[in-house]
Amino acid sequence: MGRFQTAGTAAHSSATIEAQISDAQYHLGGKLANILDKYGPGPRVHYHIGLFGPDRLDTTVDITLLKHRIVAAQEALIARAAQVWDADAVLHGEIVDIGTGLGGGAIYWAQHHAAIVHALTNVASHIPLIDRFAAAAGVEGRVRPILADAREIPTSLSVDAAVAMESMCYMPREDVISRLGGIVRPGGWLCIQDVFLQRPEWGTAFDAYWKTSIGTANEYVDAARRAGFALDRNEDVTAETTEFWVQSMAWAEARIMTLPPDAAERERLAQSVRWHANFFRAWLDGGIQVRILRFRKTDLGPHSHGRAPQ
Numbered sequence: 001m002g003r004f005q006t007a008g009t010a011a012h013s014s015a016t017i018e019a020q021i022s023d024a025q026y027h028l029g030g031k032l033a034n035i036l037d038k039y040g041p042g043p044r045v046h047y048h049i050g051l052f053g054p055d056r057l058d059t060t061v062d063i064t065l066l067k068h069r070i071v072a073a074q075e076a077l078i079a080r081a082a083q084v085w086d087a088d089a090v091l092h093g094e095i096v097d098i099g100t101g102l103g104g105g106a107i108y109w110a111q112h113h114a115a116i117v118h119a120l121t122n123v124a125s126h127i128p129l130i131d132r133f134a135a136a137a138g139v140e141g142r143v144r145p146i147l148a149d150a151r152e153i154p155t156s157l158s159v160d161a162a163v164a165m166e167s168m169c170y171m172p173r174e175d176v177i178s179r180l181g182g183i184v185r186p187g188g189w190l191c192i193q194d195v196f197l198q199r200p201e202w203g204t205a206f207d208a209y210w211k212t213s214i215g216t217a218n219e220y221v222d223a224a225r226r227a228g229f230a231l232d233r234n235e236d237v238t239a240e241t242t243e244f245w246v247q248s249m250a251w252a253e254a255r256i257m258t259l260p261p262d263a264a265e266r267e268r269l270a271q272s273v274r275w276h277a278n279f280f281r282a283w284l285d286g287g288i289q290v291r292i293l294r295f296r297k298t299d300l301g302p303h304s305h306g307r308a309p310q
Contacts, residue, residue, distance in 0.1 A: 032125065035102065038251065039071055043133035046104040048166035049195070049290060051076040052243035059250035063258070066251040073244060077193065077237070078108050078165065084235045084292045085191045091115050093160040096183070098150050098176065099167025103130035103143060109163065110139040118157060119145045151175045153183060161189040168194050169212040174223045181227030181297070190229045190295040192220065195288055202287035209275045217291055224295045233294035238283060241290045245280035249273050 039045050050073025057069065085091065091113045097106040100119035103126075109115045119130055127145045134143035148154070150171050162180045180190060196217040197203050206214050221231050252269045259266050282288045 032129075037255075038067065039074070042102070042104075043136040044075070044104040044107050045102040045133065046071070046074040046078070046165075047101045048074060048193070049077065049241045050074040050244045050247075051080055051237060051240050052247070053240070057243065057247065059246060063251060063254035066247055066254060069247050070244070070251060073247070074104075075108075077241070078105060080235075080237060081165065081191070081193045081292050082112070084233050085189070085294050087113050090189045090191065090294070091161055091163065094118065094158070095161040095163055096120055096146075096153065096157065096159045096180075098162060098164040098180070099170060100126075100130065100145070101167070102126055103133055103145070105163065105165045106130070106143050107134055107137045107139055110134070110142040111137060114142070116142050117144065118159065119143055120148060120150060120153065121145065122147065122149050151179055153179050155182060157183045158185060159183055159188065160185060161191060163191045165193050166195065168192055168220070169210075169214050172213070173215060173220055174226075177220070177223040177227045177229070181229065184229075184297045186297055188297045190224060190297065192293045192295075193291070194220070194293075195290055196220075197287075198289050199285070199287040202282045202285075205275075205278060206282070206288065209279075214288070217289070217293070220293065228297055229295035230298050231293060231295050233292070235292045236289060237292060238289045242280065242283040245276050245283065249276045249280070252276070 035047055036042075036045065039047065050070055052069075052073050059066070081087075082091070087109070091109050092115055094116045095109060096118040097103075097109065098120050100106045100121050103119050106117040106119035110117050121127065121130070124147055127147055130143065130145045131140065134140045146154070162184050168176065177190070184190060195206075195214060197206075197214045198216075203214055206212060217234075224231065252273045256266050256269050259269075279288070
């Protein structure tokens with residue numbers, strides 16, 4: 001595969017990385033009520049961008065329809081990722097869902113592809129919710145939450161594939177992908193959907209709002225190569241995700257109208273609209289891309305479990 005045309009990123013110190021991880025953990029744990037309000041009620045609750053068609057949609061509709069569109073778009077992105085990854089053939093047996101959030105993706109893989117999914121989160125309060133949602137979806141025996149930092153996935157775990165739906169942007173990729181190189185079996189897969197920095201000037205604002213550490217696609221590819229993974233699929237879905245920001249802004253504006261005039265939540269949502277307007281520009285400007293990547297585990301070196309490809 002050729003190199004991506006992406007901007008470079010500076011190396012981060014260990015202290016900076018730890019601060020970013022702490023911020024992300026607090027961000028995701030603290031936003032639980034807001035996530036459920038916008039993307040719930042479940043049992044598949046997602047916290048990532050969504051896939052829309054080419055047409056601009058009317059935003060003067062009821063808030064219930066706006067929410068339905070957003071959740072349907074998130075599901076559409078997972079379905080597209082499943083297509084790019086050839087999930088029927090790849091996401092079978094045991095897989096690990098990195099940064100599972102409330103387990104929406106893990107439940108999807110268990111329901112649609114009969115996988116046993118180790119759902120990894122570093123937010124303790126998410127564990128009982130993942131269990132509850134998996135039970136409601138009828139897959140409690142196949143979705144198995146793990147509370148751990150992604151850099152410390154138990155080395156006893158051995159999986160056919162690792163999946164990360166828009167979660168690696170919160171993590172130190174080099175360390176996490178290296179760890180995955182030690183648990184994904186030879187011939188197995190690393191499947192990533194994420195946002196990638198194209199123009200450096202957008203990085204600071206994106207990280208400030210989302211508490212992420214956004215990186216370039218080349219950074220991911222290089223880290224994967226060092227861990228024994230080779231890129232074999234790469235699909236750009238940026239254009240199809242741009243409408244997400246429009247619909248998300250419309251939802252926030254409609255939600256504000258349902259709140260009392262003195263509600264603190266009104267200002268949070270108003271700020272959200274302003275930030276989302278900036279990210280909409282970043283998508284149109286080519287500053288940030290959304291890609292779906294698939295890597296194959298090829299090495300038989302130190303990370304290998306010595307097993308033949310499944």
